[in-house]
Amino acid sequence: KQSTKSKTYKTLTPEYLEWEAEINVAPELESKKNRRFQEKCILITQVLLGEKPIIEYRPPFLNGLELDAFFQKYQIALEVQGSQHRLHSTSWYKDVKKLEDVINRDRLKRCICQDNGIFLLEVWYDEKPEIVIPERVQKIKYRDRLVGEELLRRSIAKSSLSTAWLDDLMKEWEEINTQFIQIFSQA
Numbered sequence: 001k002q003s004t005k006s007k008t009y010k011t012l013t014p015e016y017l018e019w020e021a022e023i024n025v026a027p028e029l030e031s032k033k034n035r036r037f038q039e040k041c042i043l044i045t046q047v048l049l050g051e052k053p054i055i056e057y058r059p060p061f062l063n064g065l066e067l068d069a070f071f072q073k074y075q076i077a078l079e080v081q082g083s084q085h086r087l088h089s090t091s092w093y094k095d096v097k098k099l100e101d102v103i104n105r106d107r108l109k110r111c112i113c114q115d116n117g118i119f120l121l122e123v124w125y126d127e128k129p130e131i132v133i134p135e136r137v138q139k140i141k142y143r144d145r146l147v148g149e150e151l152l153r154r155s156i157a158k159s160s161l162s163t164a165w166l167d168d169l170m171k172e173w174e175e176i177n178t179q180f181i182q183i184f185s186q187a
Helices: 004-011 013-049 096-115 129-153 164-186
Strands: 054-057 067-071 076-081 119-124
Touching (some): 013 076, 096 119, 119 129, 129 164
């Protein structure tokens, strides 16, 4: 004897199957899309910095919180933020409290990174990573360069080198950055 449930499904078979397929496939497709976006962001940053990152890094000072990617040489952490970090959606959260928890964890992560001298580079799901990542990396490197020059001027950092090498390095980086943007714009 068939249960009432299976009879209902048989009655609604075309609609039910379509509905079930959308519900079961949508999160999986969204997850793959988010993963590809994250991988693209990591690759772009890796190319710009010339350094292989630590993926899904959980440093002790973050008390269990995770960074999507961490570039040790430059002390830059990359966080790729999906829509679940900004918008309330029942596909991500059953209630608004969970969204508030995510937003509070993001805020805490920003503060802890700043307190530990780590630049947190955030890329949002609705941004073009090939544009925003080079801009933000350049801004971080420029700020870092200014601090370094000021330390040299004040003789806090002892160096027999002039700051001309920093200018040459920045010029070289800007040329590479321009080429990089042109390559990714064509893709």
